[in-house]
Amino acid sequence: MKKVSLTGIKPTGILHIGNYFGAIKPALNLAREYDARYFIADYHALNTMKNGAELSKTIREVAAGWLAAGLDPDRVIFYRQSAIPETFELATMLMAFTPKGLMNRAHAYKAAVQENSEKGNDADAGVNMGLFTYPVLMAADILLFDSDVVPVGKDQTQHIEMAADIAEAVNFTYKSEILRIPRAAVEERVAVVPGLDGRKMSKSYGNVIPLFAPEKELRKLIMRIDTNSQGIDEPKDPETSQIFQLYRLFARDGEETALAKRYREGGMGWGEAKEALFAVVNRELAPIREQFAALLSAPEKIDRILADGAEKARPIARATVSRFRRAAGIDF
Ligand code: ADP
Ligand code: TRP
16 A cells, blocks of 8 residues: 655645745655545634634635645645545544643644743733644544644644654554554755744744745845855855755756855955856746746636545545544444
8 A cells, every 4th residue: 555645734824935945845746655644724713813804815825726736626635624524533532642741742732831931921822722732633634534644844743743642642542553653754954944034934923934925026035135244255155055055946957056166265245146146046936926826816726636635535534533543432
């Protein structure tokens, strides 16, 4: 049997090139040799997005983003989390096997608690149960579909380790392999794509290059990337420049080495380095941008693709849930 690759993206905003290199591209590469199941984690987005119109819009945009980037719905089961009710049934069952202490250690929850303590607020101020139990719902997404590998950026690996821990607790309890143990697939080269300010590119830092920015905006953003004060003639270290780190992601045969040499020789200013970056970014993103616009102008097509995907996904989900229910003594 072929191995399974699964991943999801929360529709909490516009896709950026960190998502593209950290999650979408590696996932599409894996889809060539694995059975792939990719989805839009819309219930995960509900934790932070309470504006319905905005959420509907980002669900379609993230779906169009996947398709524009090359997802082939005939080869990948592509669906919305919300269309698979078994996810929520499994999440409830997994709750019974998840120590509360494990959730206390989750990075996102810990970060919220720490921020509250720095501000002198109650530890749990602004924390809803969706945030606290986030890793359980994510474990359900993963375990429901017999996932072997989960392509994600580095920030998500803790969640996948938690899913594996919870699955092991279930299998140990019933002395049988009810749930398959997943592992994260993190591509080291793209584990942390830097943003405009050199920190990890993230919506929450406001330092992103959107995947579908119009050409003019794209150039403006690239020209805004922070640099040091080295002059044109000074040799520059490509390894410490986020302009070069980004360039490397888009470069093709030989381009990376050639540009690194120019950095080291001196004689190339930051303005020119940014122009070189803009050229390779635009070369890769222009066709994807066009495809994205075309898809969004026919949203019913996107909805159809997602509905067809859900139909293919549900029998797999049902099989997992019934296996678990039988072992647990709920079905007899
Ligand atoms: P954001 O941090 O902007 O909110 P998400 O948390 O929605 O992004 O991330 C969706 C997917 O993209 C995850 O698999 C995540 O690991 C990956 N990802 C996000 N930002 C980056 C980045 N800067 N570098 C590598 N991968 C990333
Ligand atoms: N938590 C992931 C993120 O923030 C999104 C996600 C939800 C996911 N369920 C998943 C990723 C299952 C991989 C597998 O990016």
